[in-house]
Amino acid sequence: MTQPRRAQVHAPGDVRVVAAPPPPPRGPADLWCRVRAVGVCGTDVAIAREGDAGLDQVPGHEIVAEVVDAPPDSWVAPGARVMIRPIRGCGACWYCRAGLIHQCDRSAELTISYGRPGGYADLLLVDAPTPDEVVAVADGVDDLDAVWAEPLAVALHAVRTAAGDGEALVVIGAGPLGLCAIAAARALGLRVTAIEPREPRRAAALGIGADRVIDPTTTTTPPRSHAVLTTVGSSAALAMAHQICAPGGVVVHAGLGHGATLPDTLGPVTTVGSFGYLPEEFLHSTALINSGKVRLSSLVTHEVRLADIGMALQLPVTDPAAVKVVVRP
Amino acid sequence: MPLAPHRLEVRRSPAGLQWWRGHCGSCASCVSGLEAWCLSFQMPDELVGEPRAGWEMVARHQLRDLDPVTCAATAAVLDVVSATAATTGPRDEHCVLVIGLPEHAERVCDALQLVGVAAVPEPVERSSRLSAEARTRLASMSSSGRPDLIVSFDGASASAARWVRRGGAIAPCLWWSGSAEPAPPLDTLTMREVTIAPLRQPHLQLAESS
Numbered sequence: 371m372t373q374p375r376r377a378q379v380h381a382p383g384d385v386r387v388v389a390a391p392p393p394p395p396r397g398p399a400d401l402w403c404r405v406r407a408v409g410v411c412g413t414d415v416a417i418a419r420e421g422d423a424g425l426d427q428v429p430g431h432e433i434v435a436e437v438v439d440a441p442p443d444s445w446v447a448p449g450a451r452v453m454i455r456p457i458r459g460c461g462a463c464w465y466c467r468a469g470l471i472h473q474c475d476r477s478a479e480l481t482i483s484y485g486r487p488g489g490y491a492d493l494l495l496v497d498a499p500t501p502d503e504v505v506a507v508a509d510g511v512d513d514l515d516a517v518w519a520e521p522l523a524v525a526l527h528a529v530r531t532a533a534g535d536g537e538a539l540v541v542i543g544a545g546p547l548g549l550c551a552i553a554a555a556r557a558l559g560l561r562v563t564a565i566e567p568r569e570p571r572r573a574a575a576l577g578i579g580a581d582r583v584i585d586p587t588t589t590t591t592p593p594r595s596h597a598v599l600t601t602v603g604s605s606a607a608l609a610m611a612h613q614i615c616a617p618g619g620v621v622v623h624a625g626l627g628h629g630a631t632l633p634d635t636l637g638p639v640t641t642v643g644s645f646g647y648l649p650e651e652f653l654h655s656t657a658l659i660n661s662g663k664v665r666l667s668s669l670v671t672h673e674v675r676l677a678d679i680g681m682a683l684q685l686p687v688t689d690p691a692a693v694k695v696v697v698r699p
Numbered sequence: 700m701p702l703a704p705h706r707l708e709v710r711r712s713p714a715g716l717q718w719w720r721g722h723c724g725s726c727a728s729c730v731s732g733l734e735a736w737c738l739s740f741q742m743p744d745e746l747v748g749e750p751r752a753g754w755e756m757v758a759r760h761q762l763r764d765l766d767p768v769t770c771a772a773t774a775a776v777l778d779v780v781s782a783t784a785a786t787t788g789p790r791d792e793h794c795v796l797v798i799g800l801p802e803h804a805e806r807v808c809d810a811l812q813l814v815g816v817a818a819v820p821e822p823v824e825r826s827s828r829l830s831a832e833a834r835t836r837l838a839s840m841s842s843s844g845r846p847d848l849i850v851s852f853d854g855a856s857a858s859a860a861r862w863v864r865r866g867g868a869i870a871p872c873l874w875w876s877g878s879a880e881p882a883p884p885l886d887t888l889t890m891r892e893v894t895i896a897p898l899r900q901p902h903l904q905l906a907e908s909s
Contacts, residue, residue: 464842464843464844464864465843465865465866468843470865470866473865473866473891473892603885603886608885623885623888623889624889625885625889626885626886626889626890627885627886628886630884630885630886631881631882631884631885632881632882632883632885632888633882634881634882636882636895636897637897638897639897640782640783640894640895640896640897641882641888641894641895642892642893642894642895643887643888643889643890643891643892643893643894644889644892645889645890645891645892
């Protein structure tokens with residue numbers, strides 16, 4: 371094999387492909403994986419732009435890989451394709467003991483692509499994973515469907531928080547997270563209305579099962595709902611969410627947006643932030659993908675080689691047609 | 700004239716703690732989730748046929764035993780304790796930080812303790828830092844070291860969103876303070892999974908009844 375490479379943050383706004391350091395020997399419970407496909411998430415774009423995960427960090431956390439070296443008694447053998455859960459907890463802090471590992475005190479240190487090297491590389495070491503952190507991809511499932519396992523888990527967490535036992539959900543924004551939320555909501559049996567200004571994204575929302583789409587630039591009074599989920603971090607979207615949420619309803623904010631502000635008056639509604647997911651939600655996501663109940667590969671608009679990582683991280687910002695960019699080492 | 704004999708009844712069910720609100724559950728306000736504005740609000744003494752199955756009364760306090768401010772504030776906190784259990788998860792231990800009410804915070808927390816809710820006062824209003832005394836008390840009363848719920852009678856929300864435990868809830872009391880600081884930044888709300896609960900104005904008759 372040629373010299374393995376990885377893409378790492380050289381300086382804020384400067385991500386470079388470099389030769390990976392020599393791999394350490396595999397620990398007795400570790401997995402070595404060859405990366406097959408990695409999605410570009412807004413978090414990766416932010417890490418690359420801000421450098422806030424530290425210089426030399428390797429971003430990329432929506433990972434499909436092939437196991438190349440594993441312990442003899444591992445549940446995944448060499449050659450298996452796997453979906454990897456990047457969020458990891460210490461198991462000892464208050465949050466982990468409460469089952470909230472996505473809020474672990476050491477999450478930033480332990481999470482793949484933040485404290486640990488991520489997937490924009492040829493090879494990835496997954497240290498001592500458990501079976502709920504590395505899940506085999508079923509035969510016949512395309513890498514470009516499996517690469518959605520992580521964002522679909524994020525969406526499942528947000529949708530469950532917003533809809534509870536309800537029957538309907540309004541999703542504001544039909545970007546990658548919004549589209550995952552629509553797919554997750556449909557998988558949970560909810561009726562979904564999507565609000566999105568871009569026509570291609572409204573079409574994509576209908577294509578994956580939204581019952582109704584609304585263009586907020588032409589509709590001044592979207593229908594009221596008891597469950598509203600925002601997936602974009604803009605002040606206008608946040609204000610709309612609180613405007614259309616019925617009294618006693620729930621508004622969940624799953625998007626990030628530096629500088630975005632909530633409206634001054636939130637109204638008689640419950641406002642909730644949603645971030646990450648629980649281990650069982652990642653497993654639910656992989657089950658939906660492996661069973662074929664959720665197929666999102668059609669939403670991959672760009673496949674980019676690792677050597678062009680700089681372009682891959684720019685496309686979500688510069689190309690209005692971009693929905694999901696996938697890096698293929 | 701004596702104060703109206705309103706009582707603060709707290710009952711425990713398998714689902715958790717609930718403050719008796721006396722709302723009808725079927726009028727336009729109630730079905731909109733605005734039970735505090737119930738159009739058919741009844742005093743506990745007026746209610747008949749109320750289902751008691753599964754409920755065990757754990758405390759009963761005559762509100763006239765409390766001063767009006769303490770009474771209303773306690774009722775408001777209990778209301779939001781009940782309402783946020785669904786989003787923050789019902790837990791046996793639920794530690795509340797009460798911000799503001801400089802002259803009443805201790806008595807409010809005492810009243811909350813009487814009905815089984817662990818509560819810590821932070822009487823200093825609009826502070827950028829939690830006082831050392833409040834931090835010490837939280838460390839001894841909350842296993843996470845942070846409050847699960849913050850009710851800010853000074854209307855503060857940005858600082859509360861930083862002080863509450865991740866996945867916890869805050870309830871800025873706008874009708875009490877009359878003003879509120881801006882809501883917390885979106886990234887803080889999202890990444891810390893904070894819930895902002897609406898704080899309803901309880902139906903309590905605080906003046907002498909005629």
